[in-house]
Structures are given as C-alpha cells and as structure tokens.
Amino acid sequence: MINIREKYTQLIKAESKRLGFLSCGISKAGFLEEEAPRLESWLNKNNHGQMSYMENHFDLRLNPTLLVDDAKSVISLLLNYFPSEEQNTDSYKISKYAYGHDYHFVIKEKLKELLHTIQSEIGAVSGRAFVDSAPVLDKAWAAKSGLGWIGKNSNLISQKTGSFFFIAELIIDLELEYDHATTDHCGTCTACIDSCPTEAIVSPYVVDGSKCISYFTIELKDNLPQEMKGKFNDWMFGCDVCQDVCPWNRFSKPHSEPLFNPNKELLSFTKKDWEEITEDTFNKVFKNSAVKRTKLSGLSRNIKFLKGEF
Template sequence: MINNKEKYTQLIKAESKRLGFLSCGISKAGFLEEEAPRLESWLNKNQHGQMAYMENHFDKRLNPTLLVEDAKSVISLLLNYYPSEEQNSDSYKISKYAYGQDYHFVIKEKLTELLSTIQTEIGEVSGRAFVDSAPVLDKAWAAKSGLGWIGKNSNLITQKTGSFYFIAELIVDLELEYDYATTHHCGTCTACIDACPTEAIVAPYVVDGSKCISYFTIELKDNLPQEMKGKFNDWMFGCDVCQDVCPWNRFSKPHNEPLFHPNSEVLSFTKKDWEEITEDTFKKVFANSAVKRTKIKGLQRNIDFLKK
C-alpha cells in the first residue's frame, strides 16, 4: 500500500515536471556538515572578493531549519536554459543564462505555483521558495538530492544534460521520501581548469570568485584590474568558458521555456552595435533581463575594457 510520504513525493515530482522543470530531487533538511569547513575556508581566503553578502548569515547558509521553521525537506529543482541559437560570432559575449528574461522572476512564479499545489492537494504546509536570492547553498542541496555532482568547475553537472540549468529550492515543513547523492564523473578531466582565461579555478572544485570573469563583469563595482586586460575573451557579461569546454555539455539540449528565448538583438548585434548602444536600446533589449543588473554604465565599462 502506498504511504502518504510516497504519495506526496510522487505528487511533487509530477507537478514539477508539469511546470517545466528538468528534474526534481528531495533531501532531508539539516545542517550541511561537509560544506561548513569549505565555506569557512573560502571566505577566510577572501575568494569571494567584494561580494560581502557571502559573509552574512553563515549559519543560515548551512542550515535550512534556520530559514524555515520546523523545515523537514529541501526540494531541489533544475530548469534548463541552454539556448537553441548563440550570439553572432563577431560580438561581445553574454553568458547564455542571461539571453532571455530574468530567471529569478520566471522560476519564482513556477515555485509559487508548485507550493500552492502542495498546499491545495496536501493541506497545511509551510514553506519558502528560493531562487538565488537568500543564503541557500543550492548546488550542495541539489547534489545531496541526486540531481548531479559538483564538478571541478564548482558547477552542478549531470550525465544526461550537462550543466546549463538554474537551481532553485522549496524548503517545506513536510516529511517526504528522500533521494540519494549520485556518483562523480569528472574523472581525470581538467578541461575547465585548463581553459579558464583568468585561472580562477585554483584547484579542482575550488573557484576563486575574485578572479572569475563573471565576478569582474557583474559583481565588481570598481574599475576592472589592468592585470586582467586581454584575458576576458570578449565576455562582457558573465562567462561560460568552464561550461562550454566540459565534455558533459555535449549532451545539453535546447530549453523549451518561451520566456528564455532571447531578444533578437542579443543574437544579432555585432561588436560595433554594442559599442554604440544607447540608454534607450539598452532598456529595450534588456527590459526584463538579468543584464539590467550591470546598468548601461557597467556594460559600457566592460566593453571599453575589452576594446583592443
């Protein structure tokens, strides 16, 4: 006979599939013992650069029961963003995740609907949705729930679909059936380490965030360091190099989320177009995009830095 935990788990996984998520895994909420010393070491070495927010809420990052009272389960979800088309070859580059609408809003809406279905079908369940917006170690939870393994580039990787997807969570006070971590499949491969233009992957599984092109082009508010001149490989917002070279990403399949389809200018613009971009065009092209975070001044700073 099917028990409630099994029934609820099946309901949640079926609903996540209906909402378009690539996969869903569930872990028992609790303290992340293995991650605690790693996070502490990373912060102590200042590998978070000027991302001061990473120093906040240390305990909450490691323990979801401090984020959701009486939390029992962490539901991890993946949403594919791999595009069917890429930018013009004569262009400054934008990370693939930012081609379409801002993923925070797209995923938050899906998570709200998932939680609403849980509450309608199961009853009084308290929970919170997290999309890269609170102190949650999303990759650790996704790996713990069997959705993939954390690769040498510190991204979550799956054998069937690579790593071009977003990770999000619902933390709920409902007991469910729990999944198990999967095995690692990076082997002796060092493609990501060898290809990183700024040598930000300082050891297998350790990324010095303060050396990463994504950090420089998005997070850093100061002037870009001159010693990095010529090392950005034309990336003006984010960087996909360590994912592009990963052998597992040959299995990436294009997403089917209409809101992630890019504005035509994102694909067709040449370097000259980007160099001449106006405030009006910026607002039009990136109206609902994650690129808005840099504002036009930040994008222009990055483009100026890339000009030969």
Template sequence: MINSKIRYSEFIKSEAKRLGFLSCGISKAGFLEAEAPRLENWLKKQMNGQMSYMENNFDKRLDPTLLVEDAKSVVSLLLNYYPSEFQNQDSYKISKYAYGQDYHYVIKEKLKELLFSIQSNIGDVSGRAFVDSAPVLDKAWAAKSGLGWIGKNSNLITQKVGSFYFIAELIIDLDLDYDHATTDHCGSCTACLDACPTQAIVAPYVVDGSKCISYFTIELKDNIPTEMKGKFNDWAFGCDVCQDVCPWNRFSQPHNEPLLNANSELLSMSKKDWLEITEETFKKVFKDSPLKRSKFDGIKRNVNFLK
C-alpha cells in the same frame, strides 16, 4: 505514513515536471556538515572578493531550519536554459543564461505555483521559495538530493544533461521520501581548469570567485584591474568557458521555456553595436533581462575594457 511520504514525493515530482522543470530531488533539511569547513576556508581566503553578502548569515547558509520555521524538506529543482540560437559571431559575449528574461521572475512564478499545488492537494504545508536570492547553498542541496555532482569547475553537473540549468528550492515543513547523492563523474578530466581564461579554478573543485570573469563583469563595482586586460576572450557579461568545454555538456538540449528564449535584438548585435549602445536602447533591449543587474554603466565599462 511511509506510503504517504512516497505518494507526496511522487506528486511533487510530477508537478515539477508539469511546470517545465528538468528534474526534482528531495533531501532532509538540516545542517550541511561537509560544506561548513569548505565555506569557512573559502571565505577566509577572501575568494568572495567584494561579494561581502557571502559572509552574512553563515549559520543560515548551512542550515535551512534556521531560515524557514519548522523546515523538514528541501525540494531542489533544475530548469534548463540551454538556448537553441546563439549570438552573432562578431559580438561581445554574454552568458547563455542571460539570453532571455530574468530567470528570477520566471522561476519564482513556477515555484509559487508548485507550492500552491502542494497546499491544494496535500493540505496545510508552509514553506518558502528560493531562486538564488537568499543564503541557500543551491548546488550543495541539489547534489545531496541526487540531481548531479559538484564538478571541478564548482558547477552542478548531471550525466546525459550537462550543467546549463538554473537551480532553485522550495523549503517546506513536510516530511517526504528523500533521495540520495549520486557519484562524481569528472574522473581525470581537467578541461575546465585548463580552459579558464583567468585561472580562476585554482584547484579541482575550488574556484576563486574574485578571479572569475563573471565576478569582474557582474559583481565588481570598481574598475576592472588592468592586469586582466586581454584575458576576457570578449566576455562582456558572465562567462561560460568552464561549461562550454565540459564533456558532459555535449548532451545539452535546447530548453522549451518561451520566457527564456533569446532576445532577437541581442542575438544580432555586433561589437560595434555594443560599443555604440545608448542608455535608451539598453533599457529597451534589456528591459526584463539579467543584464539590468550590471546596469547600463556597468555594461559600458565592460565593453570599453574589451575593445
């Protein structure tokens, strides 16, 4: 039995690598004891802003066995999205993760193939794939399975890799060989806290989501508060500042997933192009992009706020 657990785990990791994932870690499904008080406190302080969905399914968010019947293992996967090309200097900025096609679809296909491969080679295994789409604490599970540590900017960080990657999970009803958490390597560094344009990192390891540029430009449906004027550093969709300044990201290497390659029209856009963009052009350029989440009106609101 022990040997089969090791064999199955090695197979899953080799398949994850074949499918283009950066790394794969496995942990035992169960209640996230350390996360419970943290999440409760974060919600109590209303650091989720208008993201009311964060308050839903509190128990399921902390325990995947309530989410997936007979869950035994959480398989955490990282997919690199660091680009090889960057936006025009004279442009309103969007987060690097949004340069290519919407990651939800890209990763979901890979997860479906991984689950199919597990079922074909191991047998009757049931489970569900998750890509930032259900009450799963991605970063906590990835850290638990040794893929990195949660840094002072609340992102998962990995030595020799950095943090420019997506996190996804397969939660399955198969006992496996489990990995162990790694250690924290932030040390005395406060680069992310010092650089955050809106002081959203209110303390080491604590991000007030309701103060984050990503929140204002993507999640917030109302007008952006006037007191934020001049603080966005030209970010029109998301923000990468706390990752850009992180010393571990000097190790970032460009990804090799064609579907995440930067849209050439996006890269060449100037501030003038953003301000003059029509709905027709927006739909054409950002047809399969994460920017669709903010919709045309949201992007127009953001760039008008920046000018």
C-alpha cells in the same frame, strides 16, 4: 502498498515536471556538516572578493531549519536555460543564462505554483521558495538530492543534461521520501581548469570567485584590474567557458521556456553595435533581463576594457 510519504513525493515530482522543471530531487533538511569547513575556508581565503554578502548569515547558509520553521524537506529543482541559438560570432559575449527574462522572476512564479499545488492537494504545508534570494547553498542541496555532482569548475553537473540550468529550492515542513547523492563523474578531465581565461579555478573543485570573469563583469563595481587586460576573451557579461568546454554539456538540449528566448537584436548585434548602444536600445534589448543589473554604464565599462581603452 504505497505509503503517504511516497504518494506526496510522487505528486510533487509530477507537478514539477508539469511546470517545466528539468528534474526534481528531495533531501532531508538539516545541517550541512561537510560543507561547513569548506565554506569557512573559502571565505577565509577571500575567494568571494567584494561580494561581502557571502560573509553574512553563515549559520543560515548551512542549515535550512533556521530559514524555515520546522523545515523537514529541501526540494531542489533544475530549470534548463540552454539556448537553441547563440550570439553572432562577431560580438561581445553575454552568458547564456542572461539571454532571456531574468530567471529570478520566471522561477519564482513556478515555485509559487508548486507550493500552491502542494497546499491544495496535501493541506496545511508551510514553506518558502528560494531562487538566489536568501543564503541557501543550492548546489550542495541539489547534489545531496541526486540531481548531479559538483564538478571541478564548482558547477552542478548532470550526466543526462550537462550544467546549463538554474537551481532553485522549496523548503517545506513536510516529511517526504528522500533521494540519494550520485557519484562524481569528472574523472581525470581538467578541461575547465585548463580553459579558464583568468585561471580562476585554482585547484580542482575550488574557484576563486574574485578572479572569475563573471565576478569582474557583473559584481565588481570598481575599475577592472589592469592585470586582467586581454584575458576576458570578449566576455562583457558573465562567462561560460568552463561550461562550454565541459564534455558533459554535449548532452545539453535547448530549453522549452518561451520567457528565456532572447531578443533577436541580442543575437544579431556585432561588436560595433554594442560599442554604439544607446540607453533606449539597452532598455529595449534587456527589458526584464538580468543584464539590467549592470546598467548601461557597467556594460559600457566592460566593453571599453575589452577594447583596451582603460
């Protein structure tokens, strides 16, 4: 006979599938003992560069029960963003995750709906939704709940679907049936390490965030470092190299979320188009996009750097 925890777990997983999530895994909320020394070491080596927010709320990052009163379960969810079409080959490149609507808003709506269903069907359940919006180690929780393993490029990788997906969480005060971690399937492969244009993967499973093209083109507000000239491989916003070369991404399939479909101009623009982009065009092409975070000034800075102008 099915027990009540199992019944609730099945309901949550069925609803997450209906909402379009790729997969759903559930872990018991508690202190992330193994991750604590790793995070401390990573911060001490200044691998976060100028991302000072990474230093904040150390304890909260490692323990969801400090984020949500009486937290019992961490529901981890994956949402596919792999596109069916990619940019023109004669173009400055944008990371695939930023092709369509800003994922924060798209996922937050789905999480709200999932929580609403849980409360409607089960009763007085309290919880919070997280999409990069608070100090939660999303990859660690997704790995703990069996949705994949953290690869040598520090991304979560799934044998079935690769790694082109977003990770989000719902932390709730309800006990559920818990999933188990899967095994690592990177093996002897070093494709991501060998291909990283700026050698940001300093050793297997360790990425120096302050050397990553995504950090330079999105997070860094200062001038781009001269020693990185010629190493960006035409990436003007983010970078997908370590995912593009990962053998597991041959299993990536195009997403089915209309809001992630790109503006057609984004796909057809050539380098010349990007170099001549106006504020109006920028706002039109990137309406509701994560790229708006850099503003036109940031994108223009990156393009000038790619052209070798400073």
